[in-house]
Amino acid sequence: MDRTRRERRQGQAVVRGRLVPESTHDQRLLDRQGPADWLHMDPWRVMRIQAEFVEGFGQLAELPRAVTVFGSARTPDGSPEYAMGVALGRAIAEAGYAVVTGGGPGVMEAANRGAREVDGAWSVGLGIELPFEQRMNDYVDLGIEFRYFFVRKTMFVKYSCGFIALPGGFGTLDELFEALTLVQTRKVTSFPVVLMGTEFWGGLIDWVKRALLGTGKIAERDLDLITVTDDVDEAVRVIVESDRARSRQRQEELEAARGYEAEPQ
Template sequence: MTLDANAPSRRQGPAMLRGRAVPQTTTDQRLLDGRGPVDWVHADPWRVLRIQAEFVEGFGLLAELPKAVSVFGSARTKPDSPEYKLAVDIGGRLHEAGYAVITGGGPGIMEAANKGCDESGGLSVGLGIELPFEQRLNDYLDIGLEFRYFFVRKTMFVKYSQAFVVLPGGFGTLDELFEAITLVQTKKITRFPIVLVGTEFWGGLLDWVRKTMLPSGKISPQDLDLIHLTDDPEEVVKVVVEAHIAAERRLQEEQAAVDAVADAAGE
C-alpha cells in the first residue's frame, strides 16, 4: 500500500508516525490529563526508582566533600549534659585537624558535633532519616539531606567518611557502630579508624566482647584492635589523624613497589 503523501504525520521522540499510527493525543497530554490508578506508586519497581534517586542525590551532593569524619550518638542527649559539651569540643577539634563533620543531622549528640564544627568555621553535614515521629534537621548544617531508606543513608556515611567517632547512644548508634566494625573486619572498607568515646558507657560492652565473644571463638584477637576507647577529645582526633597518616604512608609504599616492578619490567 502506498502511503498518502498528504496523510497527517508526527514526530514522537526518535520515531516518525504517519496516518493511522498517529495518536490522538500527545505524550504530555496523556501524562497531565489522566490521573488513572495510583497503586503503581506503592509497587516495587517504583520503589527501586526512589532508591536510585536517593543514591543519585546523595552521591551528587557529597561527591566533592573534603575528607570527613562521621560522629554518632544519642538524639536524646540534652544540651546541658557533659556528653553534649564533649561532642561540641570534638566537632571543633575535627575541623581544626582538617576534617568536615558528618552526623545523622538530628538533635542531641548529632547537633552538638555539628555545632562544634560549624562554630569553629568548618563544613558541617547532616544525613537525616524519615521517621514516624518528627526529628527535624538541626540548625548547624551547611549541607543537609533527608533519606527515606536507612541503607542508602548508611552507604553515604561509609562512602564519604574516613573515620567513625561514636559517643554514647541507643540502638541506632549501636547499629551504626557494629555495621562499621563488620565492614572493617570483613575488609569491605579498609584503613578506617573507629573511636568510642566514653569509657564508663562503653566499657561494659567491650568487657563482654573480650570475656565472652573472644574466648568462645566468635571473633579473633586482632578484631579487638579495630576499636579505640577514650574519654579524651584530643586523643580522639589524634587516633583519626595518625590512622590517616599511616594509611597514606602505606599507599605511598604500595605505589612505590608497583612503580619498581614496572621499571624492572621495562629494563
C-alpha cells in the same frame, strides 16, 4: 503557623498534616507483600533507591576528608555528653576534617555545633525519614534527607575516614556494629572506630571480651579495631594517624605501580 501539625521530610519534600503517611518508605519496602505485589511496586522502588544514591553521591562528591560522629538524639544541651560532642566536633574540624552526623538533635547537633565554630569547616547532616520526625539541626551547613537507611549508611562509610561514637541508643549501636563488621571483614580498610566515654561503653566492652572473645566468636585481634577513650585529643589523633598511614600506603602503591610500568617488558 500551627506548630502542632505533624510534619515529615521525605527526601527533598516536606509533608504536613493529613498528608503525612502512616508508614515510612523503609517500612513499606521491608513489609511482606502479596505474592505478585512486587511486580507492580518494587521495580519502582528500585528507581527511587537509585535516585537517592545518585543524589547522595552528587551532593557529597566535593566533600573533603570527613569523620562521622554518632550518638544519641536525646542528649540534652548542657549535659557533659553534649559538651563532649561540641569539643569533639571542633577538634575534628581543627584537624582539617569535615564533620558528618545524622543531622538530628542531641549529640549530632553538638558535633555539628562544634564544627561550625571553626572557620571554613564543613558541617554535614545526613538525615533519615522516621515515623517520629526529627528535623535537621540548625548547625548543619549541608543537609541531605534520605528515605532508606541503607542508602544513608553507604554515604556515612563512603565519605568518612573513621567513626567516633558517643553514648547512644539502638541507632548508635546499629551503626557501631555495622562499622566494626565492615572493618573486620575488610570491606573497608584502615578505618578506625572510636568509642567516647569509658564509663558508658565499659560494660559493652566487658561483655564483648567475656561473651564473644571468651567463647571464640571473635579473635583477639578484633578487639584492636576499637579504641575507647574519654580524651577528645586522643580520639582525633587515632583518626589522623590512621588516615596518614592509609595515605602513605596508597602513595607507596602508586609509586610501585609506576615503577612496574616503567620497567622494560
